[in-house]
Amino acid sequence: MSIIDPTKDNTRPTGTLGALVEAQIEQDIVEGRFLPGDRLDEEELATRLSTSRTPIREALRKLAASGLVTIRPRSGATVSRPSLALVIDLFEVVSELEAFAARLAAQRATDTQLTAIQIAHEDCERLSQSSDAGAYFNANLVFHGAIWSASNNVMLAEQIGTVNKRLSPYRRQITFHPTRKQDSQSEHSQIANALANRKPDVAEKAMRDHVMILSDDALQLARTLRL
Template identity: 45%
Template sequence: MTLSAPEDAPLKLRDRIENEILTGDMPPGFRLDEVTLATRFGVSRTPIREALFQLASAGLIEIRPRRGAVVAEVGPERLVQMFEVMAGLEGMAGRLAARRHTDADRRSLTDAHEACRRAAETGDADAYYYENERFHHAIYAASRNAFLIDQCAALHRRLKPYRRIQLQVKNRVANSLAEHEAIVAAILNLDGDAAERLLRDHIVIQGDRFSDLMASMSERAGSTAAKGR
């Protein structure tokens, strides 16, 4: 399938490969050959190489000497552990943001929140995800802690595909937006305790939310397999 719209082709390409990894169409150990992928998606090897680099940064693939790029394996237990750490980091960023945010941070945060609201109204979970990403990075920036910003951004990249796919779960976008509303209020009201707690709860995946994520991934894998038959 040839990708249209040159300006957003790299993003769409990465998302297409990412989706096939998450749904099991490209299982762990699957070799990602640049030439084969370029032919399949109707693009040159340059955007393929860029997409693979981004996916390697996110930990979805491994680039091995003499073997090239292969799909990595991330088990459920490891996934939960990563979300637990992400929740802790984001909670800390929220606490610091409540104490340290500037007028510019306030504008960035409220603008990002409004963009999330507009995206949610379209019903497009992927559009919401990208505005959601901007929202969280606004919180990191408002923490005014360069090291924490780097750590949050790095783990955010690592969890990006899972954070995106969990928004496909029914009502998750609406719930996420409501959670954002409370987070923004806590930060702007200088309530560090509430900001930390709300962000931790917003990020951590456990219980029903973890089951929903796994079910969503399983459902998409089954749908992909059925199409292939």
């Protein structure tokens, strides 16, 4: 498991690498290379990212503020491992936010944004046939992201993104389910249609249901993993 991407140049000595450090750690969590509960040793991270503890600490604080990391005073940082109850709460919040984004998108999306959604939808369609689960996961993210963006509410999009990052450890594995991809696609179609026809109520409901189903799957998984 190589944390550092060998294709990237990590030898550059100067620059504001604090931000890079944060991005790197965040990626490692979101993409599942660090798992919930994993200890994040400052010195270990520092040597691994070839820097000192200072930028690491600052990055960890930021990630803690966003909820991705938990810091216990004098005890170090770990990847957040929220209780099942908290994960349920998070899903509840994100489904409401995404539903709201869909409503706003139906009201406000520009034509360009609508076509972007359509294209993302078609990409999903294509990849739902393929066996590359990771690719479908990413395409799915693009589809949802296009809607957040089409809500034309920057803060809403940001909030959804933050919450989604916290949920990604639990969401990531779901699309592996074979039948789920088919269902998901038909739900996407409903959503895309509602947006294209500018039906806020329909879009909102379709999106809420869609995310809720995802939530249920994720929660079932979380339960079997004895979260």
